[in-house]
Amino acid sequence: MRFTSEQRLDDGVLEREFTLGEIPGLLWTSGSAPAPLILIGHPGSLHKRLPRLVARARYYAAEHGFAVAAIDAPGHGDRPRSAEDEQTRSDLRRALQAGEPVDEIVDRLLLPLVEGAVPEWRTTLDALLALPEIGGPVGYEGLTAIGIRLALVEPRIAAAVFFGMGFVPGIVREEARQLTLPLQFLLQWDDAGMERQPVLDLFDAFGSQQKTLHANMGGHTGTPWFETEDAARFFGRHLK
Amino acid sequence: MRFTSEQRLDDGVLEREFTLGEIPGLLWTSGSAPAPLILIGHPGSLHKRLPRLVARARYYAAEHGFAVAAIDAPGHGDRPRSAEDEQTRSDLRRALQAGEPVDEIVDRLLLPLVEGAVPEWRTTLDALLALPEIGGPVGYEGLTAIGIRLALVEPRIAAAVFFGMGFVPGIVREEARQLTLPLQFLLQWDDAGMERQPVLDLFDAFGSQQKTLHANMGGHTGTPWFETEDAARFFGRHLK
Numbered sequence: 370m371r372f373t374s375e376q377r378l379d380d381g382v383l384e385r386e387f388t389l390g391e392i393p394g395l396l397w398t399s400g401s402a403p404a405p406l407i408l409i410g411h412p413g414s415l416h417k418r419l420p421r422l423v424a425r426a427r428y429y430a431a432e433h434g435f436a437v438a439a440i441d442a443p444g445h446g447d448r449p450r451s452a453e454d455e456q457t458r459s460d461l462r463r464a465l466q467a468g469e470p471v472d473e474i475v476d477r478l479l480l481p482l483v484e485g486a487v488p489e490w491r492t493t494l495d496a497l498l499a500l501p502e503i504g505g506p507v508g509y510e511g512l513t514a515i516g517i518r519l520a521l522v523e524p525r526i527a528a529a530v531f532f533g534m535g536f537v538p539g540i541v542r543e544e545a546r547q548l549t550l551p552l553q554f555l556l557q558w559d560d561a562g563m564e565r566q567p568v569l570d571l572f573d574a575f576g577s578q579q580k581t582l583h584a585n586m587g588g589h590t591g592t593p594w595f596e597t598e599d600a601a602r603f604f605g606r607h608l609k
Numbered sequence: 610m611r612f613t614s615e616q617r618l619d620d621g622v623l624e625r626e627f628t629l630g631e632i633p634g635l636l637w638t639s640g641s642a643p644a645p646l647i648l649i650g651h652p653g654s655l656h657k658r659l660p661r662l663v664a665r666a667r668y669y670a671a672e673h674g675f676a677v678a679a680i681d682a683p684g685h686g687d688r689p690r691s692a693e694d695e696q697t698r699s700d701l702r703r704a705l706q707a708g709e710p711v712d713e714i715v716d717r718l719l720l721p722l723v724e725g726a727v728p729e730w731r732t733t734l735d736a737l738l739a740l741p742e743i744g745g746p747v748g749y750e751g752l753t754a755i756g757i758r759l760a761l762v763e764p765r766i767a768a769a770v771f772f773g774m775g776f777v778p779g780i781v782r783e784e785a786r787q788l789t790l791p792l793q794f795l796l797q798w799d800d801a802g803m804e805r806q807p808v809l810d811l812f813d814a815f816g817s818q819q820k821t822l823h824a825n826m827g828g829h830t831g832t833p834w835f836e837t838e839d840a841a842r843f844f845g846r847h848l849k
Contacts (some may be wrong), residue, residue, distance in 0.1 A: 558813070558822070569809070572824070573798070581833075582798065582824035584812070593821075595846070599839065606835070 370496040380431040389496050392489050393417070393447045394440035396497070397430040403504025404436040405608035406497060408490060408526075410511025411439065413479070413535055414458060416446030421590070425510075425597050433601045435608075436503045440493055442515070443485035454478065461536075465562065475536040479514050483541060486515045491523055498525075508604045513571070517541050520548055528552065528607035530600045533568045533582075534560050534589055542571055551579035553603045555596060560589045610736040620671040629736050632729050633657070633687045634680040636737070637670040643744025644676040645848035646737060648730060648766075650751025651679065653719070653775055654698060656686030661830070665750075665837050673841045675848075676743045680733055682755070683725035694718065701776075705802065715776040719754050723781060726755045731763055738765075748844045753811070757781050760788055768792065768847035770840045773808045773822075774800050774829055782811055791819035793843045795832055798824045 375385040385396045395417050398404065407429055411419050417439035426437040444450050457478040464471045490509075497503050509516050510530035514537045520526045521544050533556045537545075554572050558565070572582045581603075585593055615625040625636045635657050638644065647669055651659050657679035666677040684690050697718040704711045730749075737743050749756050750770035754777045760766045761784050773796040777785075794812050798805070812822050821843075825833055 556822075558820075578826060580798075580826060582796075582822065584822035584824075586818060586820060595842070598842075602835070602838075 370499075378427065380427055382427050382430045384427075389440075389493055391448070392440050392493060394438055394493060395423075395426075397426045397437040398502050399430045399434055401502050404434055404502060405506055405508070405604070406436045406438065406494075406503050407508045407510060407604060407608075408494070409437060409439045410486075410490075410509065410515050411442070411445065412532070413482070413512060413514075414445070417441050418446070425600075428597055429601055429604070433605060435601075435604065436497070438493065438497055440489065442482060443489070444482070471536070472539060476538045476540075479536055480538045480540065483514050483518050483538065487518045487522065490515070490519050494523065494525060506608045508608050510600060513537055514541050517545050517548065520550055526550060528604060530555065530603060532592070533571065534563050537571060542574065545571060545574045546576050548576050550577060551603075551607050552577050552581075553600060554580060554582045555592055556582060556584040557587060557589055557591060558584045559586050562589055610739075618667065620667055622667050622670045624667075629680075629733055631688070632680050632733060634678055634733060635663075635666075637666045637677040638742050639670045639674055641742050644674055644742060645746055645748070645844070646676045646678065646734075646743050647748045647750060647844060647848075648734070649677060649679045650726075650730075650749065650755050651682070651685065652772070653722070653752060653754075654685070657681050658686070661832075665840075668837055669841055669844070673845060675841075675844065676737070678733065678737055680729065682722060683729070684722070711776070712779060716778045716780075719776055720778045720780065723754050723758050723778065727758045727762065730755070730759050734763070734765060746848045748848050750840060753777055754781050757785050757788065760790055760792075766790060768844060770795065770843060772832070773811065774803050777811060782814065785811060785814045786816050788816050790817060791843075791847050792817050792821075793840060794820060794822045795836060796822060796824040797827060797829055797831060799826050800829045802829055 370387050370389045373386045378384055382397050382399050387394045409426055411417050429435040429437050441448050444454050461474045506527040507525045508528045509526050513531040513535050516529050516531050520529050528551045530553045533554045556568050610627050610629045613626045618624055622637050622639050627634045649666055651657055669675040669677050681688050684694050701714045746767040747765050748768045749766050753771040753775050756769050756771050760769050768791045770793045773794050796808050
């Protein structure tokens with residue numbers, strides 16, 4: 370893990386860019402004592418510098434003392450995009466507009482993403498936990514498809530906040546049944562681009578005894594800020 | 610309004626019993642400055658001394674400075690029960706056990722309750738707001754059926770937390786569409802005694818732009834304590 374830049378932000382948080390092999394990442398910390406860690410995954414097709422992601426990360430670090438890390442998934446952000454992904458994304462948009470079934474396209478787009486991103490998160494986790502200012506335990510928040518697989522194979526993930534308004538490949542939906550970690554599941558009730566019932570079915574499928582669904586108004590990207598505060602309390606209950 | 614007893618509890622909260630005509634009630638306050646008010650309704654067939662209700666009320670008063678009031682609805686708690694209600698309740702239990710439709714029985718049981726309880730809450734509200742230690746604005750939490758009608762006819766109700774796992778008469782379900790106040794709606798996801806879909810449909814029906822659904826595990830009465838803390842923050846955002 371190589372730090373390539375660092376700056377002290379006006380909220381006192383230290384923001385560092387790093388690379389780990391091909392993986393570009395960001396780390397936010399607010400102190401030097403070993404802190405519990407939150408991994409934040411960006412939404413599909415976007416990147417680790419997304420303003421609403423950075424705002425949550427800085428809040429977790431500044432107000433709650435968490436260490437927070439984000440990386441660009443394969444084909445996202447600072448990393449080369451593949452023509453095949455672009456084509457699949459365009460197929461997905463066209464199918465959604467036409468009201469056609471999208472399961473096969475979602476599998477084709479997101480299964481490789483899950484299979485690429487999860488080992489990278491684990492490698493990143495190894496490197497982060499070797500830093501003296503990061504102590505664990507570890508929480509994940511972000512894209513549900515990646516988060517389910519990561520929580521399934523990575524026992525160091527102790528709690529998760531899933532943004533439930535994303536597509537999830539069929540095989541990963543099935544894996545949700547095997548999860549037992551505490552989780553908070555966010556749904557935007559009036560998201561015009563997503564059917565609601567599959568998201569509710571996914572929440573139902575999780576094997577976790579401690580699972581909470583939070584549904585809000587405001588469209589796909591309109592999750593209210595109070596959910597960030599509540600996610601911090603959720604992570605506080607399970608990681609501190 | 611006549612206070613019939615008062616005691617200072619170990620959390621510093623002043624608990625007073627009162628009567629207002631035929632209505633018996635409880636009031637919890639933690640100071641003398643005019644405080645925003647939360648009205649707490651008890652679940653159907655139960656009463657204002659329900660331990661989980663009292664725990665929430667004392668928490669709101671002790672930790673967040675709210676004034677909190679609970680009353681026994683007609684036919685509940687310290688008030689005479691009617692043989693007709695008992696019969697209807699027994700009809701409901703039998704129909705639920707037999708898996709028969711219950712809509713007609715729910716209307717027969719709960720519509721008179723709503724029509725009796727709502728004017729009593731309004732009378733109680735008049736009396737409470739005349740006390741120097743209560744300043745408003747006013748929130749309601751409790752039985753959804755009573756809460757919907759109360760919020761519809763009483764403009765002084767500024768925010769509501771509904772326990773969504775109760776029966777709601779058909780006419781009151783329709784009234785939900787007219788509500789515009791901010792609300793938080795609690796659902797127990799694995800409540801064996803309630804169908805989930807009508808509860809989700811009811812959440813969907815509310816006209817409010819600011820509405821949040823919280824679903825948790827733990828059965829009908831197992832709402833986690835962190836939902837009490839979150840309800841206090843919700844009321845804090847809208848009443849303070």
